[in-house]
Amino acid sequence: ILIISILFIILSARLDLSDFSHLTFASLIFLAVLIFIARPVSVFVSTLRGGLNWKEKIFLSWMAxxxxxxxxxxxxxxxxxxxxxxxxxxxxxxxxxxxxx
Missing domain, CATH: 1.10.287 (Helix Hairpins)
Incomplete structure (x- = not known):
């Protein structure tokens, strides 16, 4: 877990807050679709016969x-x-x- 954290720090070090100012409304819509539709659908489909209840699937959709x-x-x-x-x-x-x- 420590290595993953360090890697995130290294990769995000090249980002600047001004980089996010280039995001347009279309980019934000795309982002919302990925977060609120694509990720949960992929988790629910991939765990269809996994024995997880719906609360666990929702948790995986957001926190995995x-x-x-x-x-x-x-x-x-x-x-x-x-x-x-x-x-x-x-x-x-x-x-x-x-x-x-």
Whole structure:
């Protein structure tokens, strides 16, 4: 757990609060869909025959450890994509961290 915490600190060190100012209304809608629809649906579907009750499934939807791989890959992709000059690559890391947190 300590290593994961350190990795989050290292990955988030490249973020600045101004990075989140680039998020548009469409980005926030996308973020809401991921958090309130996609994550719970994926948890409920993946635990259909797992013997968990609905309270445990809701707990997993909100509190399950998620994101360290997404944060690492988003950071790498953002660096590579920004080198190619693609538009809006600066939104990738803040959006990913917003979903995780």
């Amino acid at each position: 450890p998620r994101g360290i791989v997404a944060a690492a890959i988003a950071s790498i992709f953002a660096l590579r994509l920004s080198e190619t000059g693609l538009p809006q690559t600066e939104l990738l890391v803040p959006l990913t961290f917003s979903v995780i947190v």
